[in-house]
Amino acid sequence: MTTADDRTDAMSGVLARNWWALALRAAAAILFGLFALMAPGPTLLSLVLVFAALMVVDGSLNIVAAVRSARRQERWGTLILMGVVDLIAAAVAIIAPGLTVFAFVYLMAAWALVTGIFSIVAAVRLRHDHGRWWLGFSGALSVVGGVLLAIAPLIGAIVLTWWLGAYAIIFGASLLVLAYRLRGHRHSTETPAALHPA
Numbered sequence: 001m002t003t004a005d006d007r008t009d010a011m012s013g014v015l016a017r018n019w020w021a022l023a024l025r026a027a028a029a030i031l032f033g034l035f036a037l038m039a040p041g042p043t044l045l046s047l048v049l050v051f052a053a054l055m056v057v058d059g060s061l062n063i064v065a066a067v068r069s070a071r072r073q074e075r076w077g078t079l080i081l082m083g084v085v086d087l088i089a090a091a092v093a094i095i096a097p098g099l100t101v102f103a104f105v106y107l108m109a110a111w112a113l114v115t116g117i118f119s120i121v122a123a124v125r126l127r128h129d130h131g132r133w134w135l136g137f138s139g140a141l142s143v144v145g146g147v148l149l150a151i152a153p154l155i156g157a158i159v160l161t162w163w164l165g166a167y168a169i170i171f172g173a174s175l176l177v178l179a180y181r182l183r184g185h186r187h188s189t190e191t192p193a194a195l196h197p198a
Contacts, residue, residue: 029172036165059086116142
């Protein structure tokens with residue numbers, strides 16, 4: 001057996017012995033997904049608050065790094081600017097969570113419009129036998145999605161939350177199947193020493 005096979009067996013053994021951790025992770029993902037589908041509003045608010053917490057941590061770390069760089073006579077301007085912008089974003093998210101949600105939806109709309117337009121332009125230049133119509137179709141769908149998000153941002157935010165919930169449920173279900181399958185192999189991966197202690 002090669003070293004790569006040994007590593008694969010060792011990793012498989014670790015996963016099989018810790019199948020329960022995967023099952024707990026799967027259950028958490030499924031519960032989050034169900035909550036997102038049934039209560040998209042509170043889910044959106046929770047995501048905004050998590051974003052705010054991340055911005056506070058990131059901003060604080062950037063400011064600390066800027067202070068340390070200044071003490072060593074290194075460049076610190078960009079770090080302090082990034083830290084301040086992060087803290088402002090966190091403050092906006094906490095004070096006006098609805099504004100943060102709308103900003104995210106409009107960002108998604110702009111991304112969908114830009115990528116859709118580029119896809120359509122690329123489809124025009126692509127040869128007929130290289131899937132030109134599929135690229136153009138996907139670009140048109142992206143443009144339509146971007147326009148719909150821009151016209152109805154609140155509905156777009158709810159739909160995005162539902163997509164996130166559906167993804168979490170599918171992800172959790174696949175992890176649950178994996179955990180169940182690993183559970184059946186948990187004893188076969190134990191070493192002889194572990195099975196027969198001295």
